[in-house]
Amino acid sequence: MNFFRFIFTKTFWIQVVIAALVTVVLCFAYLFWLDWYTNHDQKIEVPDLEKLTLTEVREQLKDLDLRSKIIDSTSYNPAFKPRTVIEQDPLAGKFVKENRQIYIKVNASGYEKVLVPNLIYKTKRLAIPTLEALGFKIGEITYKPNIAENTVLEMRYKNKKLEPGTQLRKTSTIDLVLADGKNPSARIDVSDNE
Missing domain, CATH: 3.30.10.20 (Trypsin Inhibitor V; Chain A)
Structure with missing residues (x-):
């Protein structure tokens, strides 16, 4: 029996219909399983x-x-x-x-810690923006006798001397002790005027 005659037989068409039905059933079964497996419509x-x-x-x-x-x-x-x-x-x-x-x-549990830079003998004009850029607040500014006017002599944190390289949390308040520009060793000798 040649192939072209076989395609027009009843047996061939029964096999085609069975294959089509099995394919449709498998597709619907797969789609049902996929909906169940992926929790379709669940929100x-x-x-x-x-x-x-x-x-x-x-x-x-x-x-x-x-x-x-x-x-x-x-x-x-x-x-x-x-x-x-x-x-x-x-x-x-x-x-x-x-x-x-x-x-x-x-x-985070708090502000991160930042290293305090070495600003000793740097000018007030440099020190304040540097500290503020690092996230520190500037507290009290006091003056001590020293000829180098407006230079930083000390940095203090909670009334204790602060060493450069110490780590403090951002927003900590740092007090500055600056030079007042007066020479502490210059004395007025009253005896020369008499």
Whole structure:
């Protein structure tokens, strides 16, 4: 029997119909399984985690069958409490499926520490902007007798002498002791005038 005669037989067309039915059934079975496996139509609304502590985040996400992962601990932001959530991805109000990971950024526990530069015998005009650029605050400015007017003689922190290279947190207040421009060794000799 040649091939062209076989295609017009009843047996061939029965086999084609059976193959088509099996293909359709397998496609529908696969689509049903895929919907079940990917939790199609399941929606969990992502809660607002901003300003929550890590413990509160874990509890809230556990109740919703979601997970959290810290992706960054940002530099300290005073608008948020230390060790609380600053950002999250996906954002609050978005819909996700169960067991989805929510990525969070956490506020640092405090301002980072910065090295105090050596500003001894530098001018006031240089010292103040340098300290402010590093994030320090300038506190009380006092003067001591020294001929080098407006140069830094000492830096103080909480009434203690501050050595260059010490680490302090940003926003710490540093007091400056400057030279007043008077020569401490110059004395007025009254006996010469008499």
